[in-house]
Amino acid sequence: MTMDVTISRIxxxxxxxxxLLALIMGSFAYMDGVIDPxxxxxxxxxxxxxxxxRDEIGLMAEVEGRLVGCAFLRPxxxxxxxxxxxxxxxxxxxxxxxxxxxxxxxxAHELGKPALRLETRIELTGxxxxxxxxxxxRTAEKSHAGYERPTYIEMQKRLS
Numbered sequence: 001m002t003m004d005v006t007i008s009r010i011x012x013x014x015x016x017x018x019x020l021l022a023l024i025m026g027s028f029a030y031m032d033g034v035i036d037p038x039x040x041x042x043x044x045x046x047x048x049x050x051x052x053x054r055d056e057i058g059l060m061a062e063v064e065g066r067l068v069g070c071a072f073l074r075p076x077x078x079x080x081x082x083x084x085x086x087x088x089x090x091x092x093x094x095x096x097x098x099x100x101x102x103x104x105x106x107x108a109h110e111l112g113k114p115a116l117r118l119e120t121r122i123e124l125t126g127x128x129x130x131x132x133x134x135x136x137x138r139t140a141e142k143s144h145a146g147y148e149r150p151t152y153i154e155m156q157k158r159l160s
Contacts, residue, residue, distance in 0.1 A: 010058030027086035
């Protein structure tokens with residue numbers, strides 16, 4: 001299935017926060033009952049999502065005007081952090097995630113960041129493989145507050 005996907009930045013004129021929140025929640029729903037602790041997506045509200053879009057670099061993917069994906073990029077001292085990468089379940093596998101990461105790489109170059117960084121839950125081994133196929137390598141295992149076992153991994157992709 002080929003789709004005409006448009007990737008663009010979420011700017012101050014963006015007003016589709018209810019749709020964006022529903023997209024994130026729907027894309028992360030498969031994690032419910034699989035990961036512990038639950039996804040931070042559950043703590044998102046319309047207000048906090050608006051704050052995130054103001055404070056970070058938001059990207060969205062649309063197909064025929066329908067919102068089908070998003071990612072939020074946060075500059076850090078040595079990295080561009082990629083978070084809340086979400087693709088609507090019905091469009092997963094169509095290359096949207098890779099397009100977001102290509103855009104993140106371009107933005108990292110613009111900002112002078114030598115690498116991308118992301119975190120994914122320890123239980124989500126499919127995500128580990130997918131990010132590995134996109135050039136990310138596991139750099140650390142970490143724990144959420146209150147957990148003695150590793151709950152997530154950090155992955156990085158060095159850029160040339």
